Amino acid sequence: MRHITVCLAVTTAVVLLVLFQPSAVDAASEPICTYRNSEDETIFLKYLPLLKRGEDYVDFGKEGKCLKRAICTDTFKTIVEDCSKHKITCANKDRFTGVFPGCCLKCP
Template identity: 70%
Template sequence: MRNFSNLLIATIAFFLMMMMMKIGTIDGVSEPVCTYRNAEDETIFLKYLPLLKKGQDYVDFGKEGKCLKRAICTDTFKTIVEDCAQQKITCQNKQRFTGVFPACCIKC
């Protein structure tokens, strides 16, 4: 009975110690992120995904729901912002583009 109690106490102590170590690593490490301030004055956080070698992107639809810009996080954690005005998109070539942006920049 005494061996069982000692084993139980040691197991609980080990479990608590592991939990404390895990909490410390969560607080001590933060991933770098990119930030973007949208048309509604909200801060958007974007990540770069190194295993996919791709950054997250965010399409800013503005307060009226109109497509305005796209923000992309790069591998150096810089935010690239593309504006609809910079895009050479027409109703004729709209089908060549995949994804929401820049196709959302024009209404046909």
């Protein structure tokens, strides 16, 4: 009888530990940045500490031109760059690397 009581106590203790342990989703969650795009959708971005850079998101409008770029920083703040901040023309578009800010205008 004593053996059954001990087994029951151990089983109860294990069940309580499992119930009060944080779930895998909670334990593995990371801080993220958010951005609300032109379509009113929430975009989630991560900072990648091993690469020492944040994910970025280029917000394209309905006409195919991009409007803004959102970047997640190491402090989990979202930096938003607007196309108007960049002095880009069809003549100097090739000087820029990457999608942004070259996507800010359509050239013939």
